[in-house]
Amino acid sequence: MDYFDPHIHMVSRITDDYETLAKMGCVGLSEPAFWAGFDRGTVDGFRDYFRQLTEVEPKRAAQYGIQHYCWLCINAKEAENVNLSREVIAMIPEFLDKPNVLGIGEIGLNKNTRNESIIFLEHLDLAAKYDQQILIHTPHLEDKYQGTRMILDMLTGDSRLDRSRVLVDHVEEHTVRHVLEEGFWAGMTLYPVTKCTPQRACDIIEMYGPERLMVNSAGDWGPSKPTAVPDFILEMRRRRHSEATIRRIVYENPLTFFSQSQSFRFRSRETEEVASKLG
Amino acid sequence: MSLPLTAAEVLSREFLEIRAKILEVAAAFDRLERSTGDVSEDPRIARLHEALKVASEPTEDRAEQVQLVFSRPYDETWQRAMKVLPR
Numbered sequence A: 001m002d003y004f005d006p007h008i009h010m011v012s013r014i015t016d017d018y019e020t021l022a023k024m025g026c027v028g029l030s031e032p033a034f035w036a037g038f039d040r041g042t043v044d045g046f047r048d049y050f051r052q053l054t055e056v057e058p059k060r061a062a063q064y065g066i067q068h069y070c071w072l073c074i075n076a077k078e079a080e081n082v083n084l085s086r087e088v089i090a091m092i093p094e095f096l097d098k099p100n101v102l103g104i105g106e107i108g109l110n111k112n113t114r115n116e117s118i119i120f121l122e123h124l125d126l127a128a129k130y131d132q133q134i135l136i137h138t139p140h141l142e143d144k145y146q147g148t149r150m151i152l153d154m155l156t157g158d159s160r161l162d163r164s165r166v167l168v169d170h171v172e173e174h175t176v177r178h179v180l181e182e183g184f185w186a187g188m189t190l191y192p193v194t195k196c197t198p199q200r201a202c203d204i205i206e207m208y209g210p211e212r213l214m215v216n217s218a219g220d221w222g223p224s225k226p227t228a229v230p231d232f233i234l235e236m237r238r239r240r241h242s243e244a245t246i247r248r249i250v251y252e253n254p255l256t257f258f259s260q261s262q263s264f265r266f267r268s269r270e271t272e273e274v275a276s277k278l279g
Numbered sequence B: 001m002s003l004p005l006t007a008a009e010v011l012s013r014e015f016l017e018i019r020a021k022i023l024e025v026a027a028a029f030d031r032l033e034r035s036t037g038d039v040s041e042d043p044r045i046a047r048l049h050e051a052l053k054v055a056s057e058p059t060e061d062r063a064e065q066v067q068l069v070f071s072r073p074y075d076e077t078w079q080r081a082m083k084v085l086p087r
Ligand SMILES: [Zn+2]
Pocket: A007, A009, A032, A034, A106, A137, A218, A220
């Protein structure tokens, strides 16, 4: 089945992973800006990273027929450094017109601190000013519930935001309801040990339905599995869910959400075929 | 949206898996018991026991309740406490 991975960090994957994803049916993906495994010291470090996301990765992906999109920000972990964060936020507009940039993300909280909250709000200002979509990271483990509720407080308190253009990621059993009830999109990250498993993601779909829900692999530096979305598809099939329902979650929902970004020009395999016949 | 499988099908499919997971948990508690030193006062131990209890209660949202056992509490007045002004 063709699928779209809405949250995967390809800068931390080898080229063979692009080939594997293509073989598994991945036709497109979106890569949020995140922590590199170490704190970067300068705004130029981020400028180079954004070039990697907007110039290098789209080419690497295209070799395997995968369409690559990305999101820009300074992540919650490095947002503890408020001065550097402000420099990065001021620099981001240099990249907003690049053809694969979908919006601002993944912004969020990490340890739920005051500094993280301040920089989160300043990212919302940036998104509002440039009419950008937003992708949100929610904290891990014991900080997730508190952090998700804090993020929702900040989002719902901002009347400039169109909730249907905001995706709140890494939801689990105790946070998904809050996110969906407030009218946002929600993403489940299939990640060994610390986040959601394919089985639990299926459970959540069965409890809440497929509306405004997506699944992703994260596929980052940690022990993660870039092919977690196909694992989810297999589990859904083993439970005899319809192909239409599965396709909605792994393909149609991401396309519906991302289509709200001005620069999203996704071409399905079918349109590519027609275009090549027309020459 | 419901689960297309019947309860009997879910049980047949998952019985061995659930059994294995319960055994892992039991063996991990034994391991804690056998090892030197004492962690009985560590708050994480109380969490683990509370989670086990929640998981065996006959409710429909055990997974959500277990998650909450392992979560820091949320304080709805945090914005005032941290002096973070909403937009
Ligand atoms: Zn991420």
